[in-house]
Amino acid sequence: MATFRIKRYNPEKQAESYYEEFELDIKHGMTLLDCMNEIKWTLDGSFTYRMSCRSAICGSCAVKANGHSLLACQRQGAHLVKDDDTIVLEPLGNMKPIKDLAVDFKPFWDKIDKINPYLQPNEKAPKEERKQSPEQFRLIDDSSTCIMCGACYSDCNVLEVDDNFLGPAALAKAQRFVQDSRDGKTLERVRDLSKPGGIWDCTHCAECVERCPKPAQPFHRIKEIMTVALDQGVTNNNGARHALSFTKSVKSSGSLNENIIPVESVGIFNIKGLFDLLPVGLRMFFKGKNPPIFHKSIDDVEDVKRIYMELDE
Amino acid sequence: MIKHDVVIVGSGLAGMRAALEVCKDLDVAVLSKVYPTRSHSGAAQGGIAASLGNSEPDSWEEHFYDTVKGGDFLNDQDAVEEFVKAAPSVIYELEHLGCVFSRTPNGKIAQRSFGGHSKPRACFSADRTGHAILHALHEQLLKSAKSVKIYSEWYMHSLILDGDRCNGIVVSDIRTGAVEVMQARAVIFATGGYGRVFNITSNAFAGTADGVMSAYRAGIPIEDAEFVQYHPSGLYRQGILFSEAARGEGGYLLNGKGERFMEKYAPSRMELAPRDIVARAEQSEMDAGRGVDGKDIIHLDLRHLGKARIMERLPQIRQLGIDFIGVDCITDPLPIQPTAHYSMGGIPVDKFGQVISDAEGTPVKGFFAAGECACVSVHGANRLGTNSLLDAVVFGERAGKVALEYAKTVGHAPVNESHEKTKVLELFEEIFQQDGGECYNDIRNEMKTIMTENCGVFRDADRLKVCIETIQNLRQRYKKGKVTDKGKVFNTEVYEIIELGNMLGMAEVIATAALARNESRGGHHRTDFPKRDDQNFLKHSLVYLTDDGMEIKYKPVVITKHQPAERTY
Ligand SMILES: Cc1cc2nc3c(=O)[nH]c(=O)nc-3n(C[C@H](O)[C@H](O)[C@H](O)COP(=O)(O)OP(=O)(O)OC[C@H]3O[C@@H](n4cnc5c(N)ncnc54)[C@H](O)[C@@H]3O)c2cc1C
Ligand code: SF4
Ligand code: SF4
Ligand code: FES
Numbered sequence: 001m002a003t004f005r006i007k008r009y010n011p012e013k014q015a016e017s018y019y020e021e022f023e024l025d026i027k028h029g030m031t032l033l034d035c036m037n038e039i040k041w042t043l044d045g046s047f048t049y050r051m052s053c054r055s056a057i058c059g060s061c062a063v064k065a066n067g068h069s070l071l072a073c074q075r076q077g078a079h080l081v082k083d084d085d086t087i088v089l090e091p092l093g094n095m096k097p098i099k100d101l102a103v104d105f106k107p108f109w110d111k112i113d114k115i116n117p118y119l120q121p122n123e124k125a126p127k128e129e130r131k132q133s134p135e136q137f138r139l140i141d142d143s144s145t146c147i148m149c150g151a152c153y154s155d156c157n158v159l160e161v162d163d164n165f166l167g168p169a170a171l172a173k174a175q176r177f178v179q180d181s182r183d184g185k186t187l188e189r190v191r192d193l194s195k196p197g198g199i200w201d202c203t204h205c206a207e208c209v210e211r212c213p214k215p216a217q218p219f220h221r222i223k224e225i226m227t228v229a230l231d232q233g234v235t236n237n238n239g240a241r242h243a244l245s246f247t248k249s250v251k252s253s254g255s256l257n258e259n260i261i262p263v264e265s266v267g268i269f270n271i272k273g274l275f276d277l278l279p280v281g282l283r284m285f286f287k288g289k290n291p292p293i294f295h296k297s298i299d300d301v302e303d304v305k306r307i308y309m310e311l312d313e
Numbered sequence: 314m315i316k317h318d319v320v321i322v323g324s325g326l327a328g329m330r331a332a333l334e335v336c337k338d339l340d341v342a343v344l345s346k347v348y349p350t351r352s353h354s355g356a357a358q359g360g361i362a363a364s365l366g367n368s369e370p371d372s373w374e375e376h377f378y379d380t381v382k383g384g385d386f387l388n389d390q391d392a393v394e395e396f397v398k399a400a401p402s403v404i405y406e407l408e409h410l411g412c413v414f415s416r417t418p419n420g421k422i423a424q425r426s427f428g429g430h431s432k433p434r435a436c437f438s439a440d441r442t443g444h445a446i447l448h449a450l451h452e453q454l455l456k457s458a459k460s461v462k463i464y465s466e467w468y469m470h471s472l473i474l475d476g477d478r479c480n481g482i483v484v485s486d487i488r489t490g491a492v493e494v495m496q497a498r499a500v501i502f503a504t505g506g507y508g509r510v511f512n513i514t515s516n517a518f519a520g521t522a523d524g525v526m527s528a529y530r531a532g533i534p535i536e537d538a539e540f541v542q543y544h545p546s547g548l549y550r551q552g553i554l555f556s557e558a559a560r561g562e563g564g565y566l567l568n569g570k571g572e573r574f575m576e577k578y579a580p581s582r583m584e585l586a587p588r589d590i591v592a593r594a595e596q597s598e599m600d601a602g603r604g605v606d607g608k609d610i611i612h613l614d615l616r617h618l619g620k621a622r623i624m625e626r627l628p629q630i631r632q633l634g635i636d637f638i639g640v641d642c643i644t645d646p647l648p649i650q651p652t653a654h655y656s657m658g659g660i661p662v663d664k665f666g667q668v669i670s671d672a673e674g675t676p677v678k679g680f681f682a683a684g685e686c687a688c689v690s691v692h693g694a695n696r697l698g699t700n701s702l703l704d705a706v707v708f709g710e711r712a713g714k715v716a717l718e719y720a721k722t723v724g725h726a727p728v729n730e731s732h733e734k735t736k737v738l739e740l741f742e743e744i745f746q747q748d749g750g751e752c753y754n755d756i757r758n759e760m761k762t763i764m765t766e767n768c769g770v771f772r773d774a775d776r777l778k779v780c781i782e783t784i785q786n787l788r789q790r791y792k793k794g795k796v797t798d799k800g801k802v803f804n805t806e807v808y809e810i811i812e813l814g815n816m817l818g819m820a821e822v823i824a825t826a827a828l829a830r831n832e833s834r835g836g837h838h839r840t841d842f843p844k845r846d847d848q849n850f851l852k853h854s855l856v857y858l859t860d861d862g863m864e865i866k867y868k869p870v871v872i873t874k875h876q877p878a879e880r881t882y
Pocket of ligand 3: 169212214
C-alpha cells in the first residue's frame with residue numbers, strides 16, 4: 001500500500017487548497033497515470049487532472065510528483081514511492097490551478113504565440129518539397145519533439161520571479177525556427193529573442209533539461225539560439241554583452257569576476273541599467289534564489305564555463 | 314448564442330487542415346475537447362503515404378492497387394483514385410507549411426516501407442510523424458488567429474438538424490460547465506476514432522465516438538461500423554502501440570512455449586505478414602492456451618538483436634517498455650497482445666466530405682465530416698498503415714473547401730436556442746440527479762471487456778449475440794449510476810459519464826453490424842463464416858437508429874479498375 005498525498009483545490013467548494021490522502025495498492029506495471037485513474041474511478045470521482053494519449057505524446061498529463069514536474073503516464077507508480085511509502089502529487093508550478101491538478105495553460109500558450117511560432121520562408125515555395133539536408137534536419141530534430149506539456153515551464157526558476165520571461169518551452173520552439181534552414185527570418189528572430197524576457201534572461205540552471213520528458217531539452221536549445229545570436233552579431237543587449245564579458249573574464253583569469261560582469265553587461269555608462277540590476281538581485285534574494293546568471297549549485301559552473309567557451313568558438 | 318460562419322469539431326489533422334481552408338474566406342471556430350495539439354493524431358508514429366518516389370520509383374497506380382487490395386476490395390475505388398492522386402501535392406503542401414520531415418541524403422522527404430505497401434512510400438518525421446504534422450498545422454492556425462477562433466476544452470454534445478439541413482451544434486465549456494448553442498452555416502466533424510469501446514486499445518482517452526454518435530442520434534446512419542483494425546503489437550494490458558518497426562527490424566513473436574508460431578500461419582512472411590493476419594495468429598495461440606503463462610500474452614522478443622542494434626534502431630520502443638511496463642527489451646521479451654487500433658467505419662460521406670444520409674447519396678446540407686470519424690470509404694475493410702494520416706489531411710482539406718463554398722452561398726438558418734439548449738441541460742441534470750447503486754467504472758470495464766472478448770479479433774454469431782445482450786443490459790444499468798462530483802468547474806467525471814453513454818451506443822452498433830455480416834473480410838473475421846462472400850456482402854453496411862431500434866441497410870461498393878480478387882500476400 002502506498003499513500004498518495006494529493007493537493008486538492010476546488011474553487012466551487014473552498015478558496016484554499018488542502019492535501020488529501022488516498023491509499024492505493026500499486027500493482028506491477030501501473031504507471032502513475034494508472035494510479036491516478038484508479039483513485040478517480042474507485043475512490044473519488046471528483047479528483048481532477050488532464051490526460052489523453054497515455055503514451056507520452058500528447059502532453060496532457062504533466063503534474064508535480066514529489067516536488068518535480070513529470071508526465072504521469074510515462075512513469076511507473078512504484079518508482080515514485082518515497083521511503084515513507086508516500087507519493088505527493090501537486091499541480092504544475094508557475095500556472096494557476098483551475099481544479100486539483102488541472103492548471104490554466106493560458107500564460108504558457110501566450111508565450112508560445114509571442115515567438116511567431118510558424119515558418120517564415122523568404123522564397124516562394126517550389127513545386128515539390130523545399131530541400132533540407134539530413135544535417136539541417138538534425139538541427140531542428142530535437143526541438144521539434146516538444147509536446148507542450150509544460151513540465152519545464154512549471155519548474156523554471158526564472159518564471160517564478162519574472163512573468164515576462166518567455167520560458168523554456170517557447171524558447172525551445174523558437175530554436176526550431178531560428179535554425180530551420182527553410183526559415184528566412186533568422187536575424188529578426190534572434191533580435192527579438194535577445195530582448196528582455198528572452199534568451200539572456202535564462203539563468204542556466206538547467207532545471208528544464210532535468211524535467212523535459214523529450215529530447216527537446218530547452219536549455220540546450222537556448223544555448224543554440226545564443227550561438228546564432230552572437231554569430232549574427234546581435235550583441236547590443238545586456239545578455240550578449242554579458243556573455244562576451246564573461247568569456248573575457250574566464251579567459252583572462254581562469255575564474256569569474258562576479259563584480260565586474262553585471263556591470264559590463266549593462267554597459268558601464270548605462271546608469272539606469274545599473275539600477276535595474278538591483279531589484280532583480282533583490283527579488284531573487286527574497287525568493288531564496290542566487291543572483292541571476294550563476295547557478296545555485298557550484299557543479300554547474302564548469303558547465304557554464306564550457307557553454308561560454310562553446311559560444312565563443 | 315454563439316455564431317460563426319463555419320464550426321469545426323475536432324482539431325486533429327482533419328479538423329485543423331479543414332480550418333486552414335475555411336479561414337481563407339470566412340470566420341471559423343475550431344472546437345476540441347482537448348487542447349488542439351493534444352489530439353490523437355499526434356500519436357501516429359510510422360508515417361504518411363504518398364507515391365513521391367523519393368527512394369524508389371513509385372506511382373499512384375501502385376498506391377491505388379495496394380490500398381484496394383489491403384481493404385479487401387470493399388473500398389470505393391472512385392474515391393481511392395482521387396485520394397492517392399492527391400497524396401503527393403498534399404505532402405508537399407505540408408512541407409511548405411513548415412512540417413519537419415526526415416530527409417534523404419539529397420534533401421528530399423525520406424520514405425520508408427510499411428506493411429501492405431509494395432513500395433517505400435511512408436513519408437516520416439523520425440518516429441513521430443503525426444506529431445510533426447499536428448504541430449505544423451497548429452502553427453498555421455496560430456498564424457491565422459484573426460479568422461480562426463479556437464475553443465479549447467469545449468465539448469460538442471449534439472448536432473442541430475432541421476430536416477435535411479444542419480444549422481449548428483450544442484456545446485459546453487468544460488472549464489465552466491456552461492452550455493451554449495453554436496449557430497453556423499456549416500458544420501464539419503473531425504472527431505476521430507472510437508477505439509475506447511475496447512478494453513485493449515491504442516487509442517487515447519478522447520476516442521469515444523462522440524461525433525459519430527451525435528450524427529447517429531440525429532438520424533444519420535453509421536457506415537461499416539463492423540470494421541475495426543486490430544494491431545498485432547499492443548503493450549499487454551495497456552494496449553499502447555509498439556510500432557511495426559520492431560518486427561521490421563527482425564523481432565520474433567513467441568508463444569508461451571517459446572515457439573515462433575508465425576511458422577504455422579504465414580511461413581514465408583513470418584512476423585511481417587499483414588496486420589490482420591498476424592493479429593489473428595496471436596489470438597489463435599492465446600485462445601488455444603498457448604499464451605505466455607496461460608495469459609493473453611505473446612512475447613515480442615528483440616533480445617537476439619543485441620543491445621547495440623536496439624539502442625540504435627529502436628530506442629523509443631525500448632523506452633516505452635521501460636516506462637510503461639517496467640520491461641527492458643534488451644534483457645527481456647516484451648509482453649504484447651492485439652490492440653484495437655483504427656475505425657474503418659464512420660459517418661458516411663461522399664468523396665468531398667459531404668455527409669450523406671442514405672445509399673442514394675442524399676446530402677445532409679451544411680454537414681461535412683473528415684478523418685477517422687468519417688467513412689469515405691477509401692480504406693474498405695482494412696486500412697493500410699500510413700493511409701489514415703493521409704485520409705485526414707486529404708479529406709480534411711476537401712471538406713474544408715466544400716464547406717467554405719457551401720457556406721458562402723447560404724445564410725444562418727434560425728435555431729430554436731432554448732429548445733436545443735434545454736435538451737443538453739436535461740442530460741446533465743439527469744446525470745446529476747441519478748442516485749442509483751450502479752458504478753460507472755464497472756459498466757465501462759464490463760463494456761470494454763465484452764467488446765474485446767466477443768467482438769474482437771475473432772467473432773461468431775453466438776458470441777456477438779451475448780455481446781449485444783450484455784451491452785443492452787449495461788445501457789439499462791447506465792441509467793442507474795451515481796456521480797460523485799456535482800460541480801460545474803472542470804468536471805471531468807461528468808464528461809466521462811457522457812462519453813460512456815456514447816460508447817455504449819457505439820458498441821451496440823459495432824456488434825450489431827458485425828452480427829449481420831456473415832462473412833470474413835479484412836478486419837472483420839467470423840469463425841462461423843471464415844470466407845469472404847462477394848456474392849452477398851460486397852457492400853457497405855449502414856446502421857440507422859429508428860423509433861423501433863436499429864435498422865441495417867446496405868450500399869453498393871464503387872468498383873472502377875480492380876475487380877475483387879483473392880487477397881494473398
Ligand atoms: C498509436 C497510433 C498510431 C498511429 N499511427 C499511424 C501512422 O503511423 N500512420 C497513419 O496514417 N495513421 C496512424 N494512426 C491513425 C491516425 O493517427 C488517425 O486515424 C488520425 O490521426 C485521425 O485523425 P483525426 O483528425 O480524424 O482525429 P483525431 O486526431 O483523433 O482528433 C479528434 C479530435 O476530435 C476532438 N473531439 C472528439 N470528440 C469531441 C467532442 N465531443 N467535443 C469536442 N471535440 C471532440 C478531439 O478533441 C480531437 O481534437 C495511428 C493511430 C494510433 C492510435
Ligand atoms: S535553464 Fe533557463 S529556461 Fe531552463 S529552467 Fe533554468 S532558467 Fe529556466
Ligand atoms: S520542452 Fe520538454 S518539458 Fe517543455 S513543454 Fe516541451 S516537451 Fe514539455
Ligand atoms: S496522457 Fe498524453 S502525455 Fe500523458
